[in-house]
Amino acid sequence: MRPLPASLPLLASLALLGGCSYLPTWDSLPSVTGDKVLGVLTPYRVEVVQGNVLTKEMVARVKPGMPKAQVRDLLGSPLLADVFHEARWDYVFTIRRQGAPAQRRLVVASFDGDKLKTLEVPDDLPTENEFVASVNTFKPGKKEPKLALSQAERDALPPPKPSAEAAPTAAAEGPAPGRVYPPLDALPARAGS
Template sequence: MTALLAGCSGVSMPDFSMPKLPNVHKFDIQQGNVITQDMIDQLRPGMTKSQVRFVMGTPLISDTFNEDRWDYYYSLSPSNGEEVRERMAIFFENDQLVGFRGDFIPTAVNIDTTE
């Protein structure tokens, strides 16, 4: 039996992989919530969960054990380019926005101090 198995070890499987075919269209794969800088700039401390949901959309991940954290994730795998991944975690206390962290930072707000 051992000799039979040893004889099979030299046999290799044929390569069934498909060669790249020219002019074959590949689709871009988009997953999650699109996150834009404009959306992040609209977030303000003290906003309610419903206000944040209006600005950001429904979170991709809503943890049942931690209802005060919402996670947003977006990925784009273009057929001919580099993959894009963006993440945001939003934190609440007493149903009010207290902070967030991720791949975006808020744009500085211009404050008129001439008055």
Template sequence: MPVMLPRQSRLILLAAAVLAALAGCGTLTSSARITTALTPYRIEIVQGNFVSKEQVDALQKGMSRDQVRQVLGTPLVTSVFHGERWDYVFTLKRQGVEPQQRRLTVYFQGDTMDRAEGDTMPSEAEFVTALDNRRKGGKVPRLEATEAELQSFDGKRTPAAAVVDQPVTAAPANYPPLETPR
């Protein structure tokens, strides 16, 4: 026969269960911090045409479509319904960085460029600096050797005459068969 607990005992057990569940939630927040610290690697996604400030500055009203294509490259979006405009869109998604998106629209009248509208584009140097996040605060290595370092290196090299005087072994005249004879 089942044992019936008094009403107060049931309330105490229910309160203990609720408190245990709430205590478990406190450990959940600390484990959530651990899972956010250990995130999987996400690849960088680069889509579209990067258009620099220098390229936009090279555009001039009256340029032909071929000349615009030589300066900016092939447009990412061309539409049958909007044949008088080319859209250049550039998107960059990187882990830990806000996604970047830049747009440039070139409008034509007939075969000649009328105008270009879009976002402010970074220069090539600014864009490369924004991409290179490997050396935050790091020291840039010296890329040139001094004359003294070059002279000390010259003394350590083996002279070319010593390499030429070494005997050369001849290649074998016969090679073993690739398959065993049947």
């Protein structure tokens, strides 16, 4: 065997070090900016909804002086009810939905004993229709699915064909053979009933 030239390990290490210059750096890696990866792809984002959806209509039904139980019936259980601050309920609502702007609202109910003292409502609290419109990600131009037939379309449908296997009505023939049951009052009573 011939001995390796002394310069061969030196050349191999230079080649390896030269290859390191082709490794990507953190700055050159594809990035996720905004809602897009590489400026083209939109990754799936999990919809996160937390808290109580409160609308102007719901809050309008709550009046000062109502007991806690009635406020809970109208607005639902608060997201935060602190043991150390029993006179304050925080109704927090957050939603992150792909294709819609993120939302966050806080409604604070303050109590004096068991009675509602004040209800702090944000100015941007939406009505029910405004809330539905804000989370609706339906894009105009898409064909919306038809969920019901019009009366003219119902009238145009052919009448249903009578089935040859259709069983005659029970009133015409009486009970089905083999299915005769005794009256309930004739059954023996069970022990302990």
